[in-house]
Structure formats: structure tokens, C-alpha cells
Amino acid sequence: MKADLERSPAGETLEISAMTQGDVPYVLRIEREAFATQWPADAFYNEIAANKLAHYFVGRYDGRVVAYGGIWVILEDAHVTTIAVDAQHRGRGFGETMLLRLVDESLARGASWMTLEVRESNVVAQQLYKKYGFTTVTARKAYYSYNNENALVMWAGNLKSELYRNRLGALREAGG
Numbered sequence: 001m002k003a004d005l006e007r008s009p010a011g012e013t014l015e016i017s018a019m020t021q022g023d024v025p026y027v028l029r030i031e032r033e034a035f036a037t038q039w040p041a042d043a044f045y046n047e048i049a050a051n052k053l054a055h056y057f058v059g060r061y062d063g064r065v066v067a068y069g070g071i072w073v074i075l076e077d078a079h080v081t082t083i084a085v086d087a088q089h090r091g092r093g094f095g096e097t098m099l100l101r102l103v104d105e106s107l108a109r110g111a112s113w114m115t116l117e118v119r120e121s122n123v124v125a126q127q128l129y130k131k132y133g134f135t136t137v138t139a140r141k142a143y144y145s146y147n148n149e150n151a152l153v154m155w156a157g158n159l160k161s162e163l164y165r166n167r168l169g170a171l172r173e174a175g176g
């Protein structure tokens with residue numbers, strides 16, 4: 001797939017393209033520092049090679065993979081399976097640019113709703129999701145087995161509504 005150049009709200013350009021097998025070692029480096037429990041390499045290889053419902057992307061800055069994200073789209077529902085930015089490049093709008101790409105992909109594939117799970121303590125990610133219209137609908141008790149932390153289940157929609165499209169347009173415009 002051709003890379004898309006997308007401008008982050010901070011005005012820097014993240015080059016987003018579909019994740020390939022060659023990207024996986026770079027994704028794993030980010031994964032190791034971003035999450036307490038990590039997906040093994042095979043999980044990513046399987047997602048990009050065999051899972052027809054899965055759509056994964058990487059974001060490059062200065063030619064280096066600095067962000068990634070993925071969704072599963074099942075009929076009208078899109079599930080954000082992962083999103084991360086490497087620690088040195090956070091706070092520059094790249095996470096937002098990647099989330100916007102996931103929203104756009106979900107819409108392009110016909111989804112009306114998006115959902116995700118996020119650690120209760122992960123306020124940074126929750127702020128990002130709230131900005132894009134996600135609200136907490138329920139909590140899953142002790143969802144993360146490594147520390148028994150609860151997961152918040154967040155949903156956004158209706159993505160196809162005029163209200164949501166206007167919101168997306170305004171956020172995109174604010175990002176320049």
C-alpha cells in the first residue's frame with residue numbers, strides 16, 4: 001500500500017503505511033517499552049498475514065518506525081487492538097495521527113462503531129480516546145492478569161453520523 005503523509009496536530013509529518021513483515025522488529029521494540037505484557041512477534045506476523053479482519057499500520061518519522069496501530073473490523077464494529085508511539089516521540093501528535101488513521105480506515109471499511117479496552121490507570125490514552133468521541137461504557141474487572149487492573153471498555157459512534165463527521169473534520173482541521 002502507498003504511504004500516506006499525515007500531518008500531526010503539532011505540525012510534524014508522520015508517514016503512515018500498512019504494516020509489513022519487515023516492520024515487525026521495529027514494532028516489537030516500541031511494544032517492549034510501551035506495554036507491561038507484550039505481543040510476541042508471531043502475533044503481529046499472524047495478524048498481518050492471515051487475519052482478513054485485521055488492518056495494521058506503522059507511522060514513520062525521519063524514515064524510522066515511531067508508531068503503530070491496528071484494528072479489526074467486523075461488520076459495523078471496529079475494535080482498536082493496539083496503538084503505541086515510541087517513548088522518545090510521544091506528545092508530538094503522532095498517537096493522535098495514528099488514531100485518526102484507524103478511524104478513517106474503520107469508516108472506509110463500513111464501520112459505524114469503534115471500541116477498545118484501556119487500563120484504568122492509563123489516563124493519557126483515555127484523554128486521546130475521549131478527544132475522538134470515545135466514552136466509557138463499562139469496566140472489565142481484573143482484565144489485565146499481570147496486575148489485576150481493571151479495563152475500561154470505551155465506544156465511539158455513530159461514526160457515520162453528521163455529528164461525528166463534523167467532529168472529525170474539526171479535529172483534522174485543528175491538526176492542520
Ligand SMILES: CC(C)(COP(=O)(O)OP(=O)(O)OC[C@H]1O[C@@H](n2cnc3c(N)ncnc32)[C@H](O)[C@@H]1OP(=O)(O)O)[C@@H](O)C(=O)NCCC(=O)NCCS
Nearest residue numbers: 034083084085090091092093094095096118124125127128
Ligand atoms: C497513548 C499514546 C499512543 C498517545 O500518543 P502520543 O503521541 O503521546 O499522543 P499525542 O501527542 O498524539 O496526543 C494526543 C492526545 O492524547 C492526550 N495526551 C497526550 N499526552 C498526554 C499527557 N501527557 N497527559 C494527558 N493527556 C495526554 C491528549 O488528549 C492529547 O491531545 P491534546 O494534545 O489536544 O491535549 C502514547 O502515550 C503511548 O504509546 N502510550 C503507551 C502505549 C499505550 O498506552 N497505548 C494505548 C493502549 S490502550
